[in-house]
Amino acid sequence: MSSLSDSRCLILCLFSLVVTYTLRHISHQIHQRQVSQAKGCKDAQSKAPVKDRFIGLDFIYDCLFTKPIEKYLDYTYKTFQQLGSTYVCQRWTWEATYTCDSRNIKHILASGFAEFKLPRLRVNAMMGLLGSGIFTLNGHSWSHARAVLRPCFAKQNKEDMVSMLETHFQALLRRIPLGGETVDVQPLFFWLTMDFATHFLMGHSTHVLDRASSHAKEKQFVDDYLTCSTEIVRKMQLGPLQIFSFNFGAMRARSRVFKYIDDFISVSLDKEGENDDATNSGLNVLQGLAALTTDRKQLRDQILHILVASRDTTACLLSNLFFVLSRKPHVYERLRQEVLSVAGTEPATSNQLNSMEYLKWCVQESLRLHPVIPTNAREASKDTILPYGGGKDGNSPLLIKKGSLVMYNTYAMHRDTEVFGPDAEEFVPERWNGLRPGWGYLPFNGGPRICIGQKFALLETHYLVSRMVQTFETIKTNKDTEWVELYALATTCKDGVNVSLKRA
Template sequence: MEYRIEIGGTIIALLFSYYIFETLVSKWHIRQESKKYGCKSPPRYPNKDPILGLDLFIDNFRQMIKSNLLNTWVNRFQTNGNTFSAKVQTKHAICTVDPRNLRTVHALNFTHYGVQPLRQPPTLPFIGEGVFTMDGPFWEHSRALIRPTFTKSNVANLPAFEVHFQKFLALVPTDGTKINLKPLLNKLIFDTSTEFLFGESMNTLSPESKFQTEECLAAFDHAIRGMGIRFQLGSLRFLYWDKKWYKSIKITRSFADRYVDKAMEFRRSYLNAREGREKENGEESDSEIDDDNGNHRHVLLHEMAKQTGSRDDLRNQILHVFLAGHESSAITIGNAIFHLCRNPEMWKKLRSEILSEGDKPFTFESLKNLHYLQYIIKETLCLHPVALTDTRIALQDTILPTGGGPQGTSPIFARKGQIVFASFHALHVLAPCFQPDPDIFRPERWETVRPGWNYLPFIGGPRMCPGQNLALTETAYVLARMAQEWREINCKDEVMEWVELMTGVASSKNGIKVGVVV
């Protein structure tokens, strides 16, 4: 027994010694590399727990519950500077809202940073491996597979939007009666997204829908919220055990499998047709789906089914794209209406611009040329960006251009494994170009402001949201059609301030309560 105790003690001592040795070597390496490139350390956040960093971790959850996490990050940057280091769950993180650092991480030195070690573990049980959680060749393949779906010609299919918008209109009272538009907007974008991505709408706005819509929407919402909590927990995600979360995953995957089954049928038909054409013409011929009017329609799931016959791959990829984007447009439209109903003069100005176009149908180009409409969308995304935060991990030793030293102007050495965190909400609030009223809804500022990397509602660089064009087009079209149809949109909310509800994204906790008059 004594011999075993001695062996155990020796092993512990050796492991501890190795840890100390590795720590000293790492610090020596950092000092040498920092000296070589003139790097300085950034200011340090005053962690109350400097060893594990649990104080910052716990405070994040506390502020999220209090609906104050976004402003908390603004206050942290105001207090500690645009770039500072902090200890979070035993890891040192560089927190930054400096546009020069963001441009370096997301664009200039894009390959130096990744997301897979951070995103894959907490999301794997739900959405598997896909474009938003992977790095390297897998990410490149996934991105290339998805990109053609979001070209201008595909996102400009406005007649398809109109079909669902008419169903949405029919559910909105027009006598000034109070209604919460938030759930209806979620259903509207749910329907347009499923048709655009999968070739068939879920039709949640229709009473004759074949799907159990309320159960499915609730499952999506709970699954996304649970995934967000697991992501926040990081290495402590094992603490989150929720049977309802796993049940929600099962419902969501069952929803996806309905479309995967149809995609597999399409794949068989496509391969048989291609084989026949190759025999007849001696060459391979690509195919696209035609809609009822004979127009070419690029369906994401069908395009992926041409490339792979793996059901798991198809399910994972469509869940990635769908879950990342199906809420974005609904929340942005809702946030725009939240502010417009509180500013009736802005609604009148928007309506005047829209009505000046006459009765001609909107096009992708005409929506882009409605300047005040575009200002409203930009201002909404400035106050409420789709991408709230982003966390990257250094895949190699690298350099951030600024934020170090007493003046915050020296470069910073970011060792391999270094975490780099950004808050895009804080970036927008603190950017000099949006002062002195960054938290006031003022679309007119966009007549002159040119923010560059101070404005990143969809992130930037190669990992910029691939569905950005779709989200902006949907948002512009729905707001324009609302302005055509509704003479007034009045605020019916008891709470005038926008209060955050954090899930995977931030939406209005109190909904979008309005009274519509035609």
């Protein structure tokens, strides 16, 4: 009798669950229809072809067995050319919208900011390996973290920063052969930006470029950091399948990264009030954060996230730019002449850098053609819309259901011929003479989440580019290969930047 009663209870519970799920599903459907009708939404103009519209077995197979596309960014650009600037990939279990339409991207990042959040898949992938920082937070937590960080950057002195950069640039020069032999400058740029970022953020540099000692711990940290970054990208590419992925090597690397940063923070805070380097001059974001919180985990996570932004993006930008400059001697010559005419052979001041128009154009063009963050995503936090992408002409609103992903692609957007001209796939700095692309150009994101340190990233880049062209009369490469991306947290050159540099 008891067994029969238990069976009835089980059946009743299952029935209740089914009814609850059905009613909730019907409620969602009604709400989505109301939003769609109120906003004038229409079916997507274009849909990506999928083999399995229900479970997504083709997606699972591609993730597990298909070799990654080598030129993935060009592939995405060509897909937009075929399907239009906004299209939907729709399955019963998974729905995502892809767009390179600047009007839609503006809505996601600015006018409709409150209706979108960081995707759970990205948050989970990053938090597991980099902790909880500004790039994994949403809502009030993100607003608080940004409010804490903003004054730490606002108080920095540009001339002190320039002086600090010169110290690390000199260390870079000691790594470049005097005889003009070919050298891969890409890893040197990554070491340089790591040395500067740790110095700038924590007042205590890793000094990886310095040959004076082995720096075994620092090099291990850089390797572990790269391992974590690579694993994050791999997890994000797996999408919903990332929950089945576990990399023990990456977990061990994460533990070493956390310990290194914890130890580094302890040493840096112990040096508070001391002059660790001649150029320290109080440029210490960590001390600003430490004045607001004593939570060492929070300090570590925030510093690690800022390090991702400041180190990776600048190194990638420098690598991408010099890859192109080595293949365009006329651009390099004009750039060099401008820098010499403004600053001579002495290191430029921040005011002098600000007057170097062609230098700015070159950097802008590199960020346009090879954006270091070429794709990004948001998740709808409620039933909402994109203003364009629906209807036969694509000019009607498109319904975005709560929980759906919107993938926006700046790599493709930066190739819009209506904004940048018919030669949009070419590196032409002169196009920036009078060009005002607005939301059609987003190298540092936009809206409330716009990069908090973009001014300092550009100052760092402008200074290092000016010093390179002052120091080296020519830059050449023996390879006539095209740029192919190494798709990581920030995008750089897959095959390095192998060049021959002739000193002036």
